[in-house]
Amino acid sequence: MIIRTGTGSIRAWCAACSMDVEMLTPDDAVLVFPFSTRAIYSSVETEKIHFIETKSRSILVCVNSLSELSRNPDQHNYVARKG
Numbered sequence: 214m215i216i217r218t219g220t221g222s223i224r225a226w227c228a229a230c231s232m233d234v235e236m237l238t239p240d241d242a243v244l245v246f247p248f249s250t251r252a253i254y255s256s257v258e259t260e261k262i263h264f265i266e267t268k269s270r271s272i273l274v275c276v277n278s279l280s281e282l283s284r285n286p287d288q289h290n291y292v293a294r295k296g
């Protein structure tokens with residue numbers, strides 16, 4: 214189920230997070246996060262960013278995974294080190 218909120222952001226179930234999260238279109242996500250649209254789509258394909266597909270065949274990306282990736286843009290492929 215997709216719920217549009219008054220602010221334009223959307224809350225929807227993210228299977229990867231197992232919770233309701235804020236979802237953004239890739240176009241909105243580039244305004245909020247330091248990624249290009251291209252980087253977002255490529256991260257979606259490599260499953261670094263969670264996403265859902267809408268009925269209109271566009272996608273919505275999970276804000277949780279976007280924040281995670283923006284915090285660790287380079288270390289994302291590496292196993293976390295001690296400390």
Ligand SMILES: [Zn+2]
Nearest residue numbers: 227230263275
């Ligand atoms: Zn998620």
